[in-house]
Amino acid sequence: MAVTLLLMFASSFPLPLTSSGTTFQVWLKRNNVDIKTIGALTLVGLPYNFKFLWAPILDRYFPPFLNRRTGWIAIFQILLMASIATMGLFNPATELTWIILTATCISFFSASADIVIDAYRVDLLRPEERGAGASMVMIGGRLAFLTSGALALILADHFSWRVVFLIMSACLSIGLLTVFFAPHPETEVAPPKTLKEAIVEPVLSFFKKPGAVEILMFVVLFKVADTLASSLLSPFLVELGFTNTDIGSVNKVFGLIVSLVGGLVAGALIPKWGVYKSLWLFGILQALSNFVFVALAMHGKSYGWMVASIGVENFCGGLGTAALVAYLMGLCEQKFSASQYALLSSLSAVARTFLASGSGWLVSTLGWSKFFLVTAMCAIPGLVLLKRLGRFENKEPLFSR
Numbered sequence: 001m002a003v004t005l006l007l008m009f010a011s012s013f014p015l016p017l018t019s020s021g022t023t024f025q026v027w028l029k030r031n032n033v034d035i036k037t038i039g040a041l042t043l044v045g046l047p048y049n050f051k052f053l054w055a056p057i058l059d060r061y062f063p064p065f066l067n068r069r070t071g072w073i074a075i076f077q078i079l080l081m082a083s084i085a086t087m088g089l090f091n092p093a094t095e096l097t098w099i100i101l102t103a104t105c106i107s108f109f110s111a112s113a114d115i116v117i118d119a120y121r122v123d124l125l126r127p128e129e130r131g132a133g134a135s136m137v138m139i140g141g142r143l144a145f146l147t148s149g150a151l152a153l154i155l156a157d158h159f160s161w162r163v164v165f166l167i168m169s170a171c172l173s174i175g176l177l178t179v180f181f182a183p184h185p186e187t188e189v190a191p192p193k194t195l196k197e198a199i200v201e202p203v204l205s206f207f208k209k210p211g212a213v214e215i216l217m218f219v220v221l222f223k224v225a226d227t228l229a230s231s232l233l234s235p236f237l238v239e240l241g242f243t244n245t246d247i248g249s250v251n252k253v254f255g256l257i258v259s260l261v262g263g264l265v266a267g268a269l270i271p272k273w274g275v276y277k278s279l280w281l282f283g284i285l286q287a288l289s290n291f292v293f294v295a296l297a298m299h300g301k302s303y304g305w306m307v308a309s310i311g312v313e314n315f316c317g318g319l320g321t322a323a324l325v326a327y328l329m330g331l332c333e334q335k336f337s338a339s340q341y342a343l344l345s346s347l348s349a350v351a352r353t354f355l356a357s358g359s360g361w362l363v364s365t366l367g368w369s370k371f372f373l374v375t376a377m378c379a380i381p382g383l384v385l386l387k388r389l390g391r392f393e394n395k396e397p398l399f400s401r
Contacts, residue, residue, distance in 0.1 A: 003182045004121055004133050007073070008140025009147075010175025011117045014080055014110035016149040017087070017168060018044055018103040023152045027161055028099075031092035044103045047111040048346075055115045055342035056198035059335075060191060068191060069120035069338075070179040076113035077176040081169045083109060088165025113175075118345065119338035122329050123185040128271055131278075134325035135267025138318055142256050142263075147171060150253070189334040202336035202343070211389055215331065218385040219348050222283060222324055225379035226317050229290045229372060232360065236293070236368060241301040250307055255314040262318025275327050279386055282319040287379030289316035290372050297368040 016023045028038050063071035087102045125133045148168055155164045192198035206212055237246070270278045292309040299305045332340040363371045 001129075001132055001136050003178060004125070005136040005140040006174055006178040007117045007120065007182070008137045009144045010073075010077060010172060010178065011110075011114050012141040012144035013148050013168075013172055013175070014084065014106050015045075015048075016145055016152070017084060017165075018106045018110070023149055023156075024103065026153060027156070028092050030156075033092050033096065037096070041100065041103070044100065045107050047104070047107045048114070050346060051111040051115050052339065052342040052346045054112070055339040056192075056195065056202070058112065058115050059119070059202070059338040060195050060198035062191065066179060067184055068188075069116050069123065070182050072116040073113060073120065074176060074179045076109050076116070077172060077179075079109045080106060080113065081172050081176070084172065085166055085169040088162040114345075115338050115342045118341040119332075120182070120185075122332045122337040122341055123189075123334050124183065125329065126186070127330065130275075130326040130329045131270025131322070132267045133329070134270065134322040135263045137325050138263025138266075138322050139260055142260050146256060185334070187334070192335065198336070198339065202333075202339040205333060205336060206331075206340055206343075209331075211391075214385055214388055216344075216347065218382060218389060219324075219328070219344055221382035221385065222279070223286070223320060223348070224382065225290060225375050225377075226286045226313075226320060228375040228378055229293060229313065230317070232363060233293075236297075237306070239368075240296070240306075242306065246303075246306070250310050254307065255310045258311045259314040259318035259321075262315040263322045265315075266319045266322035270323060270326050275323065275330060276386075276390060278319075278323040279327060280383075282316070282323045283379065283383055283386060285316040286320040287376050287383075289313045290376035290379075293372040294369050294376075297372065 018024050024041075025038055028041070058072055062068045063075060065071050066074060083102055083106045087099060087106065090098045090102070092099055121133060121137070148171070152164055152168055155167060159167075192201060209215065266278065266282065273281075289312045292305075292312045296302065296305045296309045328341060328344050331344065362374060366374065
């Protein structure tokens with residue numbers, strides 16, 4: 001569990017430093033980069049959405065040191081540390097092209113590290129450990145965002161951005177050090193013998209599962225209601241009249257803490273209830289949590305309702321995320337865990353991005369109260385698919401404990 005947490009910290013750490021990450025955007029804005037350019041630079045994060053394209057290479061080939069997964073993890077951690085340190089050497093006002101190239105490299109190395117870290121977690125954890133492991137994924141990711149997001153911005157008020165990026169680079173050494181005491185999986189499976197096998201077999205093997213298409217649709221839709229509701233949360237709070245301090249302290253810090261609690265609770269309950277029952281209960285709670293934003297929209301600027309809304313949404317979102325992570329781990333085969341997990345997580349991320357892109361249009365058409373009602377209803381297709389998948393409840397590995 002400790003290794004799972006530390007490697008997830010390393011996996012999530014680079015995201016705020018690139019793409020749409022808070023630290024990256026603030027750094028550019030403070031150096032007078034125009035908002036259109038900052039918005040366009042979200043495309044730097046595309047490697048995260050398409051990492052499944054080179055995941056088979058990481059399944060097929062591996063370095064001649066450490067083991068099949070941790071060797072790659074060590075390489076990508078070193079590359080990330082060097083790239084993050086390098087980014088601080090450039091001035092956004094005069095060297096934006098070099099920053100874009102460096103940020104793209106960071107995104108690529110980070111997405112590649114995600115592939116092997118996710119695969120290592122799938123290989124390492126026993127079925128009965130996946131609930132607790134999903135909880136560690138939640139905690140590690142949130143701590144990473146807190147460090148490379150909030151802490152980096154605080155440091156930037158006291159040090160130059162060059163020093164901040166050097167400190168962030170040093171923090172990532174946590175992932176590099178972890179691989180040297182990371183345990184080997186209990187069972188070692190031979191990797192694919194050819195690159196063709198690494199590309200074709202994971203897909204063919206997945207579609208041999210009963211209900212494979214329904215599984216993919218469920219993975220896409222399970223978090224849609226939660227994602228849509230949170231996609232425009234900050235503009236919603238601004239429109240209600242809350243200050244930046246209100247939004248930062250409640251939505252970011254308090255919300256982060258509550259989501260961690262939700263992840264821990266899920267980690268304790270999933271081994272007892274099983275993944276299927278957990279997905280049901282947590283999925284329903286995710287949908288119902290959107291109604292608190294309806295109440296907030298009706299009450300207007302109310303600190304009590306704001307705290308309650310943020311707390312309920314983040315707690316229920318933490319429950320649902322942990323259950324989904326546990327489910328995805330159970331879907332992957334050890335031989336192809338890098339390719340299969342990358343495909344599932346990338347598909348979910350790309351689909352949520354496209355579906356959430358229409359949120360602004362919905363708000364302008366319906367208003368905030370009706371918008372949050374609609375987002376709650378968006379949970380229904382995922383729950384319908386989950387009911388259909390219930391016929392596999394007791395069959396490994398679809399709903400393993």
